[in-house]
Amino acid sequence: MKCGGSCNQEIDYSRLSSKTAAKTKRHPCYSAGAHQKYARMHLPVAPVCNISCNYCNRKFDCVNESRPGVTSEILSPAQAEKKYLMVREKVENLSVIGIAGPGDALANWEETKKSIELIKQRDPQVVFCLSTNGLMLPYYAQEIVDLGVNHVTVTMNTIDPLIGAKIYKYVNYRGVKYHGVNGAKILLKNQLGGIKFLTERGVAVKVNIVMIKDLNDSQIPRVVRKAKELGAFISNIMPLIPAEGSVFENYPQTSAKELNKMRDICQMDLNQMRHCQQCRADAIGLLGNDRSREFSLAVAALETIQTTEMTAVPEVTNLTEAKQNTEAIENVGESQRKYRIAVAS
Numbered sequence: 292m293k294c295g296g297s298c299n300q301e302i303d304y305s306r307l308s309s310k311t312a313a314k315t316k317r318h319p320c321y322s323a324g325a326h327q328k329y330a331r332m333h334l335p336v337a338p339v340c341n342i343s344c345n346y347c348n349r350k351f352d353c354v355n356e357s358r359p360g361v362t363s364e365i366l367s368p369a370q371a372e373k374k375y376l377m378v379r380e381k382v383e384n385l386s387v388i389g390i391a392g393p394g395d396a397l398a399n400w401e402e403t404k405k406s407i408e409l410i411k412q413r414d415p416q417v418v419f420c421l422s423t424n425g426l427m428l429p430y431y432a433q434e435i436v437d438l439g440v441n442h443v444t445v446t447m448n449t450i451d452p453l454i455g456a457k458i459y460k461y462v463n464y465r466g467v468k469y470h471g472v473n474g475a476k477i478l479l480k481n482q483l484g485g486i487k488f489l490t491e492r493g494v495a496v497k498v499n500i501v502m503i504k505d506l507n508d509s510q511i512p513r514v515v516r517k518a519k520e521l522g523a524f525i526s527n528i529m530p531l532i533p534a535e536g537s538v539f540e541n542y543p544q545t546s547a548k549e550l551n552k553m554r555d556i557c558q559m560d561l562n563q564m565r566h567c568q569q570c571r572a573d574a575i576g577l578l579g580n581d582r583s584r585e586f587s588l589a590v591a592a593l594e595t596i597q598t599t600e601m602t603a604v605p606e607v608t609n610l611t612e613a614k615q616n617t618e619a620i621e622n623v624g625e626s627q628r629k630y631r632i633a634v635a636s
Protein backbone atom coordinates (compact mmCIF):
# COMPACT_ATOMS: atom_id res chain seq x y z
CA MET A 292 0.00 0.00 0.00
CA LYS A 293 1.38 3.38 -0.96
CA CYS A 294 1.25 6.37 1.33
CA GLY A 295 -1.09 8.17 -1.05
CA GLY A 296 0.79 11.43 -0.74
CA SER A 297 -0.10 11.72 2.93
CA CYS A 298 3.35 13.09 3.83
CA ASN A 299 2.13 16.66 3.60
CA GLN A 300 -0.88 16.04 5.76
CA GLU A 301 -1.37 18.53 8.57
CA ILE A 302 -1.05 16.90 11.97
CA ASP A 303 -2.37 18.60 15.08
CA TYR A 304 0.13 18.09 17.93
CA SER A 305 -1.73 20.29 20.40
CA ARG A 306 -3.08 17.26 22.26
CA LEU A 307 0.46 16.29 23.31
CA SER A 308 2.98 17.73 25.75
CA SER A 309 5.97 19.37 24.05
CA LYS A 310 8.21 16.47 25.14
CA THR A 311 5.93 13.81 23.67
CA ALA A 312 5.30 15.94 20.57
CA ALA A 313 9.07 16.12 19.93
CA LYS A 314 9.32 12.32 20.06
CA THR A 315 6.18 11.96 17.96
CA LYS A 316 7.75 14.00 15.18
CA ARG A 317 10.36 11.22 14.89
CA HIS A 318 7.72 8.50 14.81
CA PRO A 319 7.06 7.24 11.27
CA CYS A 320 3.54 5.99 12.05
CA TYR A 321 2.26 8.87 14.14
CA SER A 322 3.68 11.64 11.94
CA ALA A 323 3.03 11.46 8.23
CA GLY A 324 5.98 13.74 7.55
CA ALA A 325 8.38 11.39 9.36
CA HIS A 326 7.66 8.17 7.52
CA GLN A 327 10.07 8.70 4.66
CA LYS A 328 12.94 9.66 6.94
CA TYR A 329 12.65 7.70 10.18
CA ALA A 330 12.74 3.93 10.48
CA ARG A 331 11.18 1.58 13.01
CA MET A 332 12.09 -1.89 14.14
CA HIS A 333 9.64 -4.41 15.54
CA LEU A 334 10.81 -6.90 18.13
CA PRO A 335 8.84 -10.15 17.73
CA VAL A 336 8.98 -11.06 21.43
CA ALA A 337 5.24 -11.47 22.04
CA PRO A 338 3.91 -14.74 20.52
CA VAL A 339 0.87 -15.27 22.77
CA CYS A 340 -2.51 -13.59 22.38
CA ASN A 341 -5.35 -13.44 24.87
CA ILE A 342 -8.26 -12.83 22.50
CA SER A 343 -9.30 -14.33 19.19
CA CYS A 344 -10.17 -11.84 16.45
CA ASN A 345 -12.09 -13.42 13.61
CA TYR A 346 -9.80 -11.75 11.06
CA CYS A 347 -6.57 -13.11 12.54
CA ASN A 348 -4.51 -16.14 11.60
CA ARG A 349 -1.02 -16.40 13.06
CA LYS A 350 -0.54 -20.06 12.25
CA PHE A 351 1.80 -19.71 9.32
CA ASP A 352 4.65 -17.57 8.15
CA CYS A 353 5.40 -16.62 4.62
CA VAL A 354 8.41 -14.44 4.00
CA ASN A 355 6.61 -12.82 1.11
CA GLU A 356 3.65 -11.94 3.17
CA SER A 357 3.42 -8.68 4.97
CA ARG A 358 0.65 -8.26 7.46
CA PRO A 359 0.29 -8.00 11.23
CA GLY A 360 0.72 -11.33 13.03
CA VAL A 361 3.35 -12.64 10.62
CA THR A 362 6.96 -13.10 11.67
CA SER A 363 9.89 -15.29 10.67
CA GLU A 364 11.12 -15.75 14.22
CA ILE A 365 10.26 -15.27 17.87
CA LEU A 366 12.99 -13.69 19.97
CA SER A 367 13.75 -13.75 23.68
CA PRO A 368 14.42 -10.31 25.22
CA ALA A 369 18.18 -11.03 25.18
CA GLN A 370 18.03 -11.97 21.49
CA ALA A 371 15.94 -8.88 20.78
CA GLU A 372 18.66 -6.76 22.35
CA LYS A 373 21.34 -8.43 20.20
CA LYS A 374 19.29 -7.94 17.07
CA TYR A 375 18.70 -4.32 17.94
CA LEU A 376 22.45 -3.73 18.28
CA MET A 377 22.99 -5.32 14.86
CA VAL A 378 20.20 -3.39 13.16
CA ARG A 379 21.21 -0.09 14.75
CA GLU A 380 24.51 -0.28 12.88
CA LYS A 381 22.88 -0.77 9.49
CA VAL A 382 19.61 1.10 9.46
CA GLU A 383 19.84 4.87 9.26
CA ASN A 384 17.57 7.05 11.37
CA LEU A 385 16.24 4.15 13.40
CA SER A 386 14.09 6.10 15.82
CA VAL A 387 11.34 3.76 17.01
CA ILE A 388 11.40 0.31 18.60
CA GLY A 389 7.95 -1.23 18.53
CA ILE A 390 6.47 -4.40 19.94
CA ALA A 391 3.57 -5.50 17.80
CA GLY A 392 3.17 -9.20 18.33
CA PRO A 393 2.89 -11.53 16.57
CA GLY A 394 0.44 -11.93 19.49
CA ASP A 395 -0.32 -9.18 21.97
CA ALA A 396 2.40 -7.10 23.63
CA LEU A 397 0.61 -7.12 27.00
CA ALA A 398 -0.25 -10.83 26.92
CA ASN A 399 3.54 -11.32 27.00
CA TRP A 400 4.23 -8.54 29.44
CA GLU A 401 7.38 -9.90 31.09
CA GLU A 402 9.10 -10.35 27.69
CA THR A 403 7.86 -6.99 26.45
CA LYS A 404 8.99 -5.16 29.57
CA LYS A 405 12.39 -6.89 29.71
CA SER A 406 13.08 -6.12 26.03
CA ILE A 407 12.32 -2.44 26.58
CA GLU A 408 14.49 -2.29 29.68
CA LEU A 409 17.46 -3.91 27.92
CA ILE A 410 17.31 -1.60 24.93
CA LYS A 411 16.70 1.47 27.05
CA GLN A 412 19.93 0.74 28.93
CA ARG A 413 21.77 0.64 25.61
CA ASP A 414 20.10 3.66 24.09
CA PRO A 415 17.98 6.04 26.17
CA GLN A 416 17.03 8.08 23.07
CA VAL A 417 14.92 5.33 21.52
CA VAL A 418 11.21 6.03 21.15
CA PHE A 419 9.31 2.97 22.36
CA CYS A 420 5.99 1.96 20.91
CA LEU A 421 3.56 -0.80 21.89
CA SER A 422 0.61 -2.22 20.08
CA THR A 423 -2.13 -4.02 22.01
CA ASN A 424 -5.74 -5.11 21.94
CA GLY A 425 -6.03 -3.33 25.30
CA LEU A 426 -7.38 -6.23 27.36
CA MET A 427 -4.60 -6.09 29.96
CA LEU A 428 -4.28 -2.31 30.19
CA PRO A 429 -5.89 -2.20 33.66
CA TYR A 430 -2.95 -4.28 34.87
CA TYR A 431 -0.03 -2.80 32.97
CA ALA A 432 -0.89 0.79 32.00
CA GLN A 433 0.90 2.21 35.05
CA GLU A 434 4.01 0.14 34.29
CA ILE A 435 3.91 1.33 30.67
CA VAL A 436 3.96 4.92 31.90
CA ASP A 437 6.69 4.17 34.44
CA LEU A 438 8.83 2.55 31.71
CA GLY A 439 8.67 5.78 29.73
CA VAL A 440 6.77 4.34 26.77
CA ASN A 441 5.23 7.35 25.06
CA HIS A 442 3.40 5.70 22.19
CA VAL A 443 0.73 3.04 22.55
CA THR A 444 -1.62 1.74 19.89
CA VAL A 445 -4.90 0.19 20.99
CA THR A 446 -6.96 -1.66 18.40
CA MET A 447 -10.58 -0.81 19.21
CA ASN A 448 -12.84 -1.94 16.40
CA THR A 449 -16.15 -1.04 17.96
CA ILE A 450 -17.76 0.54 20.99
CA ASP A 451 -20.83 -1.69 20.68
CA PRO A 452 -20.50 -5.08 22.45
CA LEU A 453 -23.12 -6.59 20.11
CA ILE A 454 -20.85 -5.89 17.15
CA GLY A 455 -17.82 -6.89 19.22
CA ALA A 456 -19.45 -10.28 19.74
CA LYS A 457 -19.31 -10.78 15.96
CA ILE A 458 -15.67 -9.67 15.66
CA TYR A 459 -14.15 -11.64 18.57
CA LYS A 460 -14.48 -15.39 18.85
CA TYR A 461 -13.49 -15.22 22.53
CA VAL A 462 -11.73 -13.10 25.10
CA ASN A 463 -9.45 -14.92 27.51
CA TYR A 464 -9.35 -12.72 30.58
CA ARG A 465 -7.13 -13.92 33.39
CA GLY A 466 -7.53 -17.58 32.45
CA VAL A 467 -11.30 -17.59 31.79
CA LYS A 468 -12.64 -17.64 28.24
CA TYR A 469 -15.61 -15.36 27.66
CA HIS A 470 -17.63 -15.63 24.46
CA GLY A 471 -20.07 -13.34 22.69
CA VAL A 472 -21.27 -10.12 24.28
CA ASN A 473 -19.75 -10.96 27.67
CA GLY A 474 -16.24 -11.16 26.21
CA ALA A 475 -16.74 -8.07 24.06
CA LYS A 476 -17.94 -6.07 27.08
CA ILE A 477 -14.86 -6.93 29.16
CA LEU A 478 -12.55 -6.05 26.27
CA LEU A 479 -14.30 -2.76 25.57
CA LYS A 480 -14.35 -1.69 29.22
CA ASN A 481 -10.61 -2.29 29.53
CA GLN A 482 -9.87 -0.50 26.25
CA LEU A 483 -11.87 2.59 27.21
CA GLY A 484 -10.43 2.82 30.72
CA GLY A 485 -6.92 2.03 29.49
CA ILE A 486 -6.89 4.68 26.75
CA LYS A 487 -8.11 7.34 29.16
CA PHE A 488 -5.54 6.37 31.79
CA LEU A 489 -2.68 6.56 29.29
CA THR A 490 -3.64 9.83 27.63
CA GLU A 491 -4.12 11.51 31.01
CA ARG A 492 -0.50 10.61 31.75
CA GLY A 493 0.91 12.06 28.55
CA VAL A 494 1.04 8.94 26.37
CA ALA A 495 0.25 9.49 22.68
CA VAL A 496 -2.41 6.91 21.93
CA LYS A 497 -3.23 5.74 18.43
CA VAL A 498 -6.50 3.89 17.98
CA ASN A 499 -6.44 1.30 15.22
CA ILE A 500 -9.75 0.24 13.70
CA VAL A 501 -10.12 -2.59 11.22
CA MET A 502 -12.86 -1.57 8.80
CA ILE A 503 -15.10 -4.55 8.11
CA LYS A 504 -17.76 -4.06 5.48
CA ASP A 505 -21.33 -4.36 6.78
CA LEU A 506 -20.09 -5.22 10.24
CA ASN A 507 -18.48 -2.26 12.00
CA ASP A 508 -18.04 0.23 9.13
CA SER A 509 -21.15 2.32 9.73
CA GLN A 510 -20.18 3.06 13.32
CA ILE A 511 -16.51 3.90 12.79
CA PRO A 512 -17.11 7.68 13.10
CA ARG A 513 -18.58 7.01 16.56
CA VAL A 514 -15.52 4.99 17.54
CA VAL A 515 -13.27 7.83 16.42
CA ARG A 516 -15.27 10.42 18.34
CA LYS A 517 -15.03 8.26 21.46
CA ALA A 518 -11.27 7.93 20.92
CA LYS A 519 -11.03 11.71 20.71
CA GLU A 520 -13.09 12.13 23.87
CA LEU A 521 -10.65 9.79 25.67
CA GLY A 522 -7.72 11.94 24.58
CA ALA A 523 -6.33 9.82 21.71
CA PHE A 524 -3.90 11.55 19.34
CA ILE A 525 -4.65 9.81 16.05
CA SER A 526 -6.69 7.00 14.58
CA ASN A 527 -5.67 4.51 11.95
CA ILE A 528 -8.57 3.04 10.01
CA MET A 529 -7.19 -0.06 8.34
CA PRO A 530 -8.65 -2.31 5.66
CA LEU A 531 -9.75 -5.83 6.51
CA ILE A 532 -7.23 -8.21 4.94
CA PRO A 533 -9.09 -11.52 4.67
CA ALA A 534 -6.39 -13.86 6.02
CA GLU A 535 -6.51 -17.45 4.80
CA GLY A 536 -7.68 -19.79 7.54
CA SER A 537 -9.34 -17.03 9.56
CA VAL A 538 -13.09 -16.92 10.25
CA PHE A 539 -13.34 -13.90 7.95
CA GLU A 540 -11.29 -15.43 5.13
CA ASN A 541 -14.15 -15.01 2.66
CA TYR A 542 -15.09 -11.50 3.69
CA PRO A 543 -14.39 -8.79 1.11
CA GLN A 544 -11.19 -6.77 1.46
CA THR A 545 -11.99 -3.14 2.21
CA SER A 546 -11.26 -1.06 -0.87
CA ALA A 547 -8.97 1.97 -0.86
CA LYS A 548 -11.90 4.12 -1.95
CA GLU A 549 -14.08 3.05 0.99
CA LEU A 550 -11.17 3.49 3.34
CA ASN A 551 -10.28 6.99 2.20
CA LYS A 552 -13.88 8.11 2.31
CA MET A 553 -14.13 6.96 5.92
CA ARG A 554 -10.83 8.65 6.80
CA ASP A 555 -12.05 11.90 5.25
CA ILE A 556 -15.18 11.78 7.41
CA CYS A 557 -13.19 11.01 10.58
CA GLN A 558 -10.50 13.59 9.83
CA MET A 559 -12.97 16.24 10.97
CA ASP A 560 -12.69 14.84 14.50
CA LEU A 561 -9.18 13.43 14.83
CA ASN A 562 -5.81 13.16 13.07
CA GLN A 563 -5.91 10.30 10.57
CA MET A 564 -3.07 7.97 9.66
CA ARG A 565 -3.17 7.31 5.93
CA HIS A 566 0.20 5.69 5.29
CA CYS A 567 -0.05 2.48 7.33
CA GLN A 568 1.73 -0.46 5.67
CA GLN A 569 0.12 -3.16 7.86
CA CYS A 570 3.56 -4.39 8.79
CA ARG A 571 4.83 -7.73 9.92
CA ALA A 572 5.60 -8.34 13.59
CA ASP A 573 9.32 -8.40 12.68
CA ALA A 574 9.30 -5.43 10.29
CA ILE A 575 12.47 -3.31 10.05
CA GLY A 576 13.23 -0.10 8.19
CA LEU A 577 11.25 2.68 6.60
CA LEU A 578 7.53 1.96 6.40
CA GLY A 579 7.71 1.74 2.62
CA ASN A 580 10.89 -0.35 2.49
CA ASP A 581 10.77 -3.39 4.74
CA ARG A 582 14.24 -4.85 5.37
CA SER A 583 13.21 -7.63 7.75
CA ARG A 584 14.48 -10.39 5.40
CA GLU A 585 17.97 -8.94 5.57
CA PHE A 586 18.04 -9.51 9.33
CA SER A 587 15.79 -12.54 9.57
CA LEU A 588 17.35 -15.26 11.73
CA ALA A 589 20.52 -13.18 12.05
CA VAL A 590 20.58 -13.64 15.82
CA ALA A 591 20.16 -17.42 15.56
CA ALA A 592 23.04 -17.53 13.06
CA LEU A 593 25.24 -15.46 15.35
CA GLU A 594 24.50 -17.74 18.30
CA THR A 595 25.32 -20.88 16.26
CA ILE A 596 28.68 -19.45 15.27
CA GLN A 597 29.50 -18.56 18.87
CA THR A 598 28.53 -22.02 20.13
CA THR A 599 30.62 -23.74 17.46
CA GLU A 600 33.65 -21.66 18.26
CA MET A 601 33.32 -22.33 21.95
CA THR A 602 33.02 -26.09 21.40
CA ALA A 603 35.85 -26.27 18.89
CA VAL A 604 38.38 -24.26 20.88
CA PRO A 605 38.13 -25.14 24.57
CA GLU A 606 40.22 -23.13 26.93
CA VAL A 607 42.87 -25.33 28.61
CA THR A 608 45.29 -23.75 31.04
CA ASN A 609 47.60 -26.74 31.83
CA LEU A 610 48.03 -30.41 30.96
CA THR A 611 46.88 -31.86 34.30
CA GLU A 612 43.68 -29.93 33.98
CA ALA A 613 43.32 -31.06 30.37
CA LYS A 614 43.70 -34.71 31.45
CA GLN A 615 41.15 -34.35 34.22
CA ASN A 616 38.76 -32.77 31.77
CA THR A 617 39.26 -35.60 29.28
CA GLU A 618 38.65 -38.25 31.95
CA ALA A 619 35.56 -36.46 33.09
CA ILE A 620 34.22 -36.36 29.53
CA GLU A 621 35.00 -40.08 29.04
CA ASN A 622 33.27 -41.00 32.31
CA VAL A 623 30.20 -39.07 31.31
CA GLY A 624 30.21 -40.90 27.98
CA GLU A 625 30.51 -44.26 29.75
CA SER A 626 27.69 -43.59 32.19
CA GLN A 627 25.46 -42.42 29.34
CA ARG A 628 26.18 -45.64 27.40
CA LYS A 629 25.17 -47.77 30.41
CA TYR A 630 22.06 -45.71 30.88
CA ARG A 631 21.02 -46.17 27.28
CA ILE A 632 21.44 -49.97 27.50
CA ALA A 633 19.43 -50.08 30.70
CA VAL A 634 16.61 -48.13 29.06
CA ALA A 635 16.70 -50.30 25.93
CA SER A 636 16.47 -53.53 27.89
Ligand code: CLF
Pocket residue numbers: 319320321331333359387388389390391420421422444497527566567568569570578
Ligand atom coordinates in the same frame (compact mmCIF):
# COMPACT_ATOMS: atom_id res chain seq x y z
FE1 CLF B 1 5.10 -0.52 14.97
FE2 CLF B 1 2.60 0.13 15.18
FE3 CLF B 1 4.37 1.32 16.67
FE4 CLF B 1 4.27 1.81 14.10
S1 CLF B 1 3.64 -0.12 13.04
S2 CLF B 1 3.87 -0.81 16.77
S3 CLF B 1 2.68 2.28 15.59
S4 CLF B 1 6.11 1.35 15.28
FE5 CLF B 1 2.74 1.65 11.72
FE6 CLF B 1 3.04 -0.72 10.77
FE7 CLF B 1 0.78 0.57 10.38
FE8 CLF B 1 1.40 -0.34 12.74
S5 CLF B 1 2.78 1.14 9.60
S6 CLF B 1 1.02 -1.59 11.01
S7 CLF B 1 0.63 1.67 12.27
Ligand code: SF4
Pocket residue numbers: 340341342343344346347348349360392393394395423424
Ligand atom coordinates in the same frame (compact mmCIF):
# COMPACT_ATOMS: atom_id res chain seq x y z
FE1 SF4 C 1 -4.61 -11.64 16.29
FE2 SF4 C 1 -3.90 -9.26 17.28
FE3 SF4 C 1 -6.46 -10.08 17.42
FE4 SF4 C 1 -4.59 -11.23 18.95
S1 SF4 C 1 -5.29 -9.10 19.05
S2 SF4 C 1 -6.17 -12.31 17.78
S3 SF4 C 1 -2.80 -11.21 17.56
S4 SF4 C 1 -5.27 -9.63 15.54
